[in-house]
Amino acid sequence: xxxxxxxxxxxxxxxxxxxxxxxxxxxxxxxxxxxxxxxxxxxxxxxxxxxxxxxxxxxxxxxxxxxxxxxxxxxxxxxxxxxxxxxxxxxxxxxxxxxxxxxxxxxxx
Amino acid sequence: xxxxxxxxxxxxxxxxxxxxxxxxxxxxxxxxxxxxxxxxxxxxxxxxxxxxxxxxxxxxxxxxxxxxxxxxxxxxxxxxxxxxxxxxxxxxxxxxxxxxxxxxxxxxxxxxxxxxxxxxxxxxxxxxxxxxxxxxxxxxxxxxxxxxxxxxxxxxxxxxxxxxxxxxxxxxxxxxxxxxxxxxxxxxxxxxxxxxxxxxxxxxxxxxxxxxxxxxxxxxxxxxxxxxxxxxxxxxxxxxxxxxxxxxxxxxxxxxxxxxxxxxxxxxxxxxxxxxxxxxxxxxxxxxxxxxxxxxxxxxxxxxxxxxxxxxxxxxxxxxxxxxxxxxxxxxxxxxxxxxxxxxxxxxxxxxxxxxxxxxxxxxxxxxxxxxxxxxxxxxxxxxxxxxxxxxxxxxxxxxxxxxxxxxxxxxxxxxxxxxxxxxxxxxxxxxxxxxxxxxxxxxxxxxxxxxxxxxxxxxxxxxxxxxxxxxxxxxxxxxxxxxxxxxxxxxxxxxxxxxxxxxxxxxxxxxxxxxxxxxxxxxxxxxxxxxxxxxxxxxxxxxxxxxxxxxxxxxxxxxxxxxxxxxxxxxxxxxxxxxxxxxxxxxxxxxxxxxxxxxxxxxxxxxxxxxxxxxxxxxxxxxxxxxxxxxxxxxxxxxxxxxxxxxxxxxxxxxxxxxxxxxxxxxxxxxxxxxxxxxxxxxxxxxxxxxxxxxxxxxxxxxxxxxxxxxxxxxxxxxxxxxxxxxxxxxxxxxxxxxxxxxxxxxxxxxxxxxxxxxxxxxxxxxxxxxxxxxxxxxxxxxxxxxxxxxxxxxxxxxxxxxxxxxxxxxxxxxxxxxxxxxxxxxx
Numbered sequence: 013x014x015x016x017x018x019x020x021x022x023x024x025x026x027x028x029x030x031x032x033x034x035x036x037x038x039x040x041x042x043x044x045x046x047x048x049x050x051x052x053x054x055x056x057x058x059x060x061x062x063x064x065x066x067x068x069x070x071x072x073x074x075x076x077x078x079x080x081x082x083x084x085x086x087x088x089x090x091x092x093x094x095x096x097x098x099x100x101x102x103x104x105x106x107x108x109x110x111x112x113x114x115x116x117x118x119x120x121x
Numbered sequence: 122x123x124x125x126x127x128x129x130x131x132x133x134x135x136x137x138x139x140x141x142x143x144x145x146x147x148x149x150x151x152x153x154x155x156x157x158x159x160x161x162x163x164x165x166x167x168x169x170x171x172x173x174x175x176x177x178x179x180x181x182x183x184x185x186x187x188x189x190x191x192x193x194x195x196x197x198x199x200x201x202x203x204x205x206x207x208x209x210x211x212x213x214x215x216x217x218x219x220x221x222x223x224x225x226x227x228x229x230x231x232x233x234x235x236x237x238x239x240x241x242x243x244x245x246x247x248x249x250x251x252x253x254x255x256x257x258x259x260x261x262x263x264x265x266x267x268x269x270x271x272x273x274x275x276x277x278x279x280x281x282x283x284x285x286x287x288x289x290x291x292x293x294x295x296x297x298x299x300x301x302x303x304x305x306x307x308x309x310x311x312x313x314x315x316x317x318x319x320x321x322x323x324x325x326x327x328x329x330x331x332x333x334x335x336x337x338x339x340x341x342x343x344x345x346x347x348x349x350x351x352x353x354x355x356x357x358x359x360x361x362x363x364x365x366x367x368x369x370x371x372x373x374x375x376x377x378x379x380x381x382x383x384x385x386x387x388x389x390x391x392x393x394x395x396x397x398x399x400x401x402x403x404x405x406x407x408x409x410x411x412x413x414x415x416x417x418x419x420x421x422x423x424x425x426x427x428x429x430x431x432x433x434x435x436x437x438x439x440x441x442x443x444x445x446x447x448x449x450x451x452x453x454x455x456x457x458x459x460x461x462x463x464x465x466x467x468x469x470x471x472x473x474x475x476x477x478x479x480x481x482x483x484x485x486x487x488x489x490x491x492x493x494x495x496x497x498x499x500x501x502x503x504x505x506x507x508x509x510x511x512x513x514x515x516x517x518x519x520x521x522x523x524x525x526x527x528x529x530x531x532x533x534x535x536x537x538x539x540x541x542x543x544x545x546x547x548x549x550x551x552x553x554x555x556x557x558x559x560x561x562x563x564x565x566x567x568x569x570x571x572x573x574x575x576x577x578x579x580x581x582x583x584x585x586x587x588x589x590x591x592x593x594x595x596x597x598x599x600x601x602x603x604x605x606x607x608x609x610x611x612x613x614x615x616x617x618x619x620x621x622x623x624x625x626x627x628x629x630x631x632x633x634x635x636x637x638x639x640x641x642x643x644x645x646x647x648x649x650x651x652x653x654x655x656x657x658x659x660x661x662x663x664x665x666x667x668x669x670x671x672x673x674x675x676x677x678x679x680x681x682x683x684x685x686x687x688x689x690x691x692x693x694x695x696x697x698x699x700x701x702x703x704x705x706x707x708x709x710x711x712x713x714x715x716x717x718x719x720x721x722x723x724x725x726x727x728x729x730x731x732x733x734x735x736x737x738x739x740x741x742x743x744x745x746x747x748x749x750x751x752x753x754x755x756x757x758x759x760x761x762x763x764x765x766x767x768x769x770x771x772x773x774x775x776x777x778x779x780x781x782x783x784x785x786x787x788x789x790x791x792x793x794x795x796x797x798x799x800x801x802x803x804x805x806x807x808x809x810x811x812x813x814x815x816x817x818x819x820x821x822x823x824x825x826x827x828x829x830x831x832x833x834x835x836x837x838x839x840x841x842x843x844x845x846x847x848x849x850x851x852x853x854x855x856x857x858x859x860x861x862x863x864x865x866x867x868x869x870x871x872x873x874x875x876x877x878x879x880x881x882x883x884x885x886x887x888x889x890x891x892x893x894x895x896x897x898x899x900x901x902x903x904x905x906x907x908x909x910x911x912x913x914x915x916x917x918x919x920x921x922x923x924x925x926x927x928x929x930x931x932x933x934x935x936x937x938x939x940x941x942x943x944x945x946x947x948x949x950x
Contacts, residue, residue, distance in 0.1 A: 018922075019921060019922045020921040020922055024921060026656050026657055027654075027657060028629075028657035029656050029657035031920075031921040032919060032920050032921065033920055033921055033922045033923075034919075034920045034922065034923050034925055034928075035922075039920075039927075039929075042921070057929070061671065062672075062944070063671065063672055063673035063929070064673050064927055064929045065669070065673045068661070068664050068665070068669075069632070070631070070632040070635050070636070070657070070658070070659075070660070071629070071657065072598075072628075072629055072630050072631030072632055072634075072635065073598075073628045073629035073630070073631065074597070074631065075597075075628075078629070079631070081631070081632035083660075083661035083664060083669055084661070084669065084671070086632055088631075088632070
């Protein structure tokens with residue numbers, strides 16, 4: 013069974029600017045992507061620099077892929093699959109995210 | 122004879138041509154068979170003597186060097202600096218140097234260049250008498266000029282006018298004394314000379330033609346006090362530069378009995394061989410085809426020829442060289458090309474702008490034979506190509522005497538493959554196209570630089586032909602350059618990224634265009650950078666208005682204008698650092714950096730700093746960083762102006778101005794330059810009369826000296842000039858382009874920049890002034906603005922769902938302060 017945890021009200025999210033949530037041992041980077049109003053969540057830890065900063069990256073697109081670029085060295089990560097577009101074999105975990113009654117929820121499995 | 126089948130080549134002389142020979146030999150793999158020994162008289166190895174005068178515009182000696190250090194490490198190559206060859210023994214085949222080195226040669230090349238001709242008049246060696254040939258000469262002139270009010274140049278030719286420009290830029294009342302009835306008697310005709318004279322005099326330089334110097338008068342201490350002339354008149358000056366011609370240096374040849382030219386110089390055949398088959402001569406010291414060749418292009422041709430001969434690569438001969446030149450002397454265009462004999466004259470005269478252009482045309486054809494251009498050299502490249510036969514001469518050739526009628530550069534499509542594009546390095550259009558197709562390179566544009574616009578045009582056309590479009594678009598989302606986007610935002614009054622994206626872009630944007638547009642919006646509106654949609658556009662450091670470090674923490678830098686700080690401010694900074702256990706360090710920008718701040722600590726730290734009267738230092742922004750200063754006149758016994766006050770004024774004026782890249786400035790209180798202004802985007806150096814303004818210097822990976830923009834400005838004029846320079850750069854530079862590369866690409870260079878800023882040649886001065894005025898009027902410290910607004914403050918947390926700090930941030934102690942723990946240190950805990 014998926015365990016959903018409430019993270020914040022959806023108004024707390026600025027479109028296309030991430031926030032970080034601490035869920036136990038894990039840090040999750042949550043994004044409200046606009047246009048489309050989709051809520052997406054990936055791991056906050058940047059595997060290349062080792063800093064927990066992906067929530068602070070710039071959201072964009074590369075072709076059809078929705079991306080966030082790590083603020084440290086700018087590698088881009090696919091917000092839906094977690095794959096790194098700029099470094100082969102590198103990826104971050106993704107987490108299911110949804111909005112229920114105006115609250116953003118994330119599941120860490 | 123050399124051992125192991127290796128032969129020894131000695132090159133006497135390491136100027137531009139001597140070095141070119143060395144490079145060509147290395148390119149052909151000669152060191153595999155030849156030991157190459159080079160004797161260089163000057164303590165500096167080969168440098169660009171063509172652009173020698175740029176030394177007075179801020180170019181450093183290092184930047185003028187032509188020597189790639191790697192060449193000195195090539196096995197078999199030995200270069201001896203400061204050690205000229207002084208004697209040749211042709212029988213023993215040895216060369217002896219000043220320091221006593223003796224080398225046995227299999228082949229010897231003389232590249233000893235020229236020496237300045239100094240008229241044999243009394244006083245020509247007095248203190249304050251100079252020649253204008255080496256960097257040492259120029260440094261000596263610059264030093265001596267500090268004590269002078271006026272100076273004279275003997276010789277009104279090409280080099281003389283450059284020397285006059287140098288004296289003028291050093292602040293001296295300048296005179297040019299020329300023996301012939303007109304200036305530049307070799308390159309221009311009588312009318313051209315008159316036009317040139319008027320233009321030179323319009324700059325405040327006094328011109329004396331038909332004037333023969335008979336003595337340099339000296340004072341009690343043997344120093345220059347004036348000059349006397351053949352007609353009995355005299356002139357009071359403090360400094361004299363002799364630039365009255367050059368004589369080939371043939372002493373070595375004389376000393377060993379080689380055949381000389383009629384008027385000196387080393388006689389050579391069309392393979393540059395002297396009367397001794399083992400000895401060659403190249404460059405200015407050689408007399409080939411009955412004359413000496415005082416330009417670098419024929420010298421380079423001779424160097425290539427000898428390299429071919431020595432390596433057996435080819436049997437090329439010297440057939441003469443194109444003597445076409447296009448120069449800017451004292452800011453005035455002077456050009457001559459082709460021949461002025463054997464045709465009819467088409468003359469264009471503009472008596473208001475003082476322009477004289479004469480084309481000589483063979484009416485059969487018609488065929489352009491040559492021309493002289495004074496005051497406006499527009500279309501020189503096209504006209505030269507026509508005179509060379511690389512382009513057809515159009516039937517309406519007569520109309521092309523007018524500057525506006527000629528294409529600035531020939532259309533790349535019209536030029537054939539054999540068209541010579543770079544005469545200094547002998548590169549044709551075909552060779553450039555080959556290099557583009559194979560990914561190779563040529564040396565086109567690397568010597569005098571005159572052909573660069575044409576090379577760029579050919580490159581673009583050729584790449585397009587090969588199916589490779591050269592795009593200067595910002596990214597996949599915008600098909601525009603930064604400058605174009607800047608203008609679109611301005612003209613269409615666009616206020617958000619979404620609006621710009623909708624009207625002129627595609628997709629969702631990215632980490633390239635978002636910060637670029639954010640910066641453009643900030644430069645034009647000066648609004649808080651994290652409000653509304655802007656919050657999602659900001660790059661790494663602007664994201665939280667602090668400098669992101671490797672571990673996810675931030676550093677904080679309060680502004681310390683001019684580097685001046687009070688004891689109270691020092692204490693306040695110290696106390697915050699102590700209480701929060703931050704790491705402190707002094708920065709190169711004369712201020713203090715505090716490290717180890719987590720996101721949620723930033724407002725806490727800033728509240729303390731703002732309470733102590735401090736404000737954001739914008740260390741995180743592509744914006745003005747600091748204006749460094751020395752203490753100047755206030756305290757220092759050498760200072761001539763109050764550099765600290767000016768630095769503070771400038772820093773408080775431009776703080777917060779967002780730009781394509783960071784901006785750094787400095788103000789020095791005297792010529793000793795303790796604030797290192799010449800390496801800054803904007804550098805100010807005090808003089809007795811005011812301020813000298815230097816621009817477009819950069820540190821970083823490719824350091825560049827700033828270039829002299831204007832001299833002796835008063836406070837007001839200085840500020841206005843900097844206002845306009847900054848806004849012009851902000852409006853037109855590329856993304857992340859610093860001022861040095863921006864300036865290097867600026868068509869028209871320093872002259873264009875001066876005319877934009879001081880003559881309003883683009884008609885935008887009002888806009889530039891207004892933009893800075895707007896910036897000054899609307900400036901607000903963004904940290905103060907953050908602290909005053911709970912909504913803005915709310916953003917500054919590590920986690921949205923808890924006040925817990927980031928558990929991945931771990932510090933250890935080193936030298937009594939914190940630092941981020943390394944991975945192995947984290948595991949150990």
